[in-house]
Amino acid sequence: MVQVSKQTVRQWMLLEYRAKKHRFQDTVAMFERKYNTSLEEFEKHFETAEKEVFEEWDDYIDWKAAHEFLIRINAKISDINDGEIELVD
Template sequence: MVQVTKQAVQQWMMLEYLAKKHRYQSNINTFERKYTMLLEASEQHIETAHTEAINEWDDYIEWKADYDFLQIVKPKIQDIQKGNIEYIG
């Protein structure tokens, strides 16, 4: 049987979520530099464009997903920092 402390689980979870946060934020920063605008402006640009640019649309989908995932990860990091971890199983 393997024994694990709550602190070890908390540290492992924190590393996992910080890595995800870093990946999502890095992708977002890349798109912001590439298009020199924030996600909201890119969304408006795509919606009002007269011609469809497939590459921009593909980037927007990935950009939006990274943004949405980042919004999910941030509160989880706060919960872990506060020790709000529930063990199930």
């Protein structure tokens, strides 16, 4: 039997979530550079646009998803840092 401490599991989880966080941050930053604006401003653009541009719509979906996943990942990292881990069988 292999024994693993809760601290080791915590470190593994943090490593995994930080890697995901980095990937989502890169995605958000890439869209911010591409459109030279924030997601919030880009959303306003869609509300007032007269014509839908497929590429922008497709980018918006990916950008919004990355933004929302980043929020979730940050919450999970915070929970792990606060010791909010429950090991189950």
